[in-house]
Amino acid sequence: MKKNILLALSLALALSVTAQKKPNVIVVLADDIGTGDLSYYRKLHSDKIVLETPALDQLAREGMIFTDAHAPAALCAPSRYAIMTGNNCYRSYAPWGVWGSYQESAVKPDQLTLGKLMKNAGYSTAFFGKWGFGSDFYEKDNPNKIYQGSRQKIEMDVDIRQIAGNGPKQNGFDYSLMFPSGIQNVPYAVYENEKWMPLESNSKIGFISQENMTKIGVTLDKEEGLGDTAWDPHNMGPLLVNKAVNFIEKTDKKSPFFMYYCSLAVHLPHSPSKELNGKKIAGTTPSAHMDMIKELDVQIEMLIAALKKKGEYENTIFIFTSDNGGLQIKETAQSGHKSSDIYRGGKNQPYEGGHRVPFIVSWPGQIKAKSISETPIVGLDILGTLAAVTNQKIPEGQAVDSANLLPILLRKSKSPVHPYIISQSGTSKEAIITQDGWKLIIAFDKKDKSDQIRKPFALYNLNDNLEEKEIENLINNPKYQSEVEALFEAYNQIRTTEKATKI
Structure with missing residues (x-):
């Protein structure tokens, strides 16, 4: 009986939403952001705020925050698979991740994804940022064979000029600006609509070595390998957000758009830009890590400003969360900034600091401002929620772990959406x-x-x-x-x- 009532309620809510103009949707998946990295969350437990995040705080004030939200895993790759498909991490072929860019994608061709879901609803779809769960590249000397990497050696036998398959296009995204492994691993290159996008007019495909990165003040987080010879992670955040702003500016106001924005911040290597949107970034906080948090907040500021300039902010659902808990950086901790807030541990660990994350949903005129929900949720609930927003029934066998948060967001229900919260640590x-x-x-x-x-x-x-x-x-x-x-x-x-x- 209770299940039937909730089903009827969800249907009624979905019909009321679709009776209006379809809302645009922006989902921001931050990299390695803990609850304590956002000043709005931190202020729930402390008066000592070392770093303010005004743009993210604005989203929080204007919408609903969840105080018991969890990433599907305490590590990025498994979480990204789960959020993209609405399935728990253990349902992929490699439950614990982490996939290299040259390894088999965790997402199967017949699986529903966020991109496919929104495309089915008539949305113009776009992916920006870190992909992170494997894709296909051809072998360097054999354009008919997919290269399969092992991540056990420096890999040079790969043709990185294009994505050969299992990329954004195959997963429902009309446009993409994609970093296969963010800024932390090979290939060190950017792909626009699955083709290599040279960073400079004289860019070539070459070997990205630690020796060359040292010259620009960068310590590689992972392996040396192939990439764009103009690669400089200091410039990647500005490139990403400006492309996203340009996408918003060029959207057709007559039809809705869906943007999945997977930020590069704040993963290592911490390489903040000197300036972004007229604001100085590098060197303005106690650590390069915190500079990256500031840069991320400015990126959110830019996305909000672009929506307002376009006249679309009032008709946009904005969701912000993170792929796992925050980082434990010595210089950051010494400043008094607590990325994990009051929680134990951080990224890669099974404690709350490893998987408890910020989760903010803003939808002007629909979600009551300054709302707080204590309902336990998981990041993979985004897909089920967007299915309800767009009045779609999820096919049987797809997104089997994703719950619908729409009744909670619209204050029609406070009932639990999961009998259990399931998550996992990382390499341990x-x-x-x-x-x-x-x-x-x-x-x-x-x-x-x-x-x-x-x-x-x-x-x-x-x-x-x-x-x-x-x-x-x-x-x-x-x-x-x-x-x-x-x-x-x-x-x-x-x-x-x-x-x-x-x-």
Whole structure:
């Protein structure tokens, strides 16, 4: 009965939305941003604000923030797969990521994606920024064969002049400005509509070495390898946002657009621009990391300004979140800035700081300003929500883990949208399952490729131990073994069930 009522409510809300002009939609997926990186969130727990984020704070004030939002993983690649498809990370062929640009894409050709969903609804679709979950390139000397990389060596036998498949176009995006691995890994090049876009008039495809990067003050985060000889990560953020602004300026006001903007900030290497939108960036905060947070905020400012100039801000849904929790950078921490806010840990870790992220939705005239939701949600709920906004029914077997947040956003419901919150860490291979504040961390055997060997690792009651103090780890307390067993059994059932069901 409850399910039927919620279904009827969602249908009524969707019909009321489609009766009006379809809203534009911008989804911003930031890279490595924690809740404490946004001053609006930080002010919920502290009066000490080291870095203000005025543009993001404006979005938060004008819309709804979620205080219990989670990335699908504490690491970027698995999260990006999950957000793009609405499926939990473990449903891909490589549940833990991380995919190199030359490796098989995690997204299968028959899977629904954010781009396909919005294109089906009649939207002009665009992808900007970091792709991050694999795609196809041809072999350098064989244009009929797809190169398959191992990420175990410097790879030079790749033709990086174009995306050969499994890129934005194949996933429903009409236009794209794509960085296959952001700014942190090969190929160090930019692709416009899947073709290499030379950064300078004299650009060539060449070898990007640490020696050359040192000359421009950059320490590569990952491997040396192929790229544009004019590659300079200091310039990539401005390039990205200016292309996005140009896209907004050229949109046809008669038809809606969908933009998926995957920022390069604030992933390593931290290489802030000197200036952006008339504001000085590099060297204006206590660390290069925080300079990148400032640069990201200015990018959001530019997107908002472009919408207002076009007269489209009032008719645009703006969603902001992050692919995982914040970074733990020594210089940043010494300044008093806390990327993870009050939470333990950060990126790649199973603690709340690794996967709890900001989640903001602004929709003028529809979402009440200064709204706060404590409903536990996951980043992959974006797809289910946009399906409701565009009055689409998700086909069976697609986006099986994505919930519809529209009733919450429009203040028609406060009911939970997930029986459990499922997430995972990164390279350390731990899974997380949370229900009613009880959080179980499950350790996987790293040598077991089948992922069948699992063991409960930690139990925290977030209702009174939100900081996950280790002294209050209840995993070995006999009094709480029923909670351990129930959550462990639930997780095992979810992972082993053959029939795809919503979580």
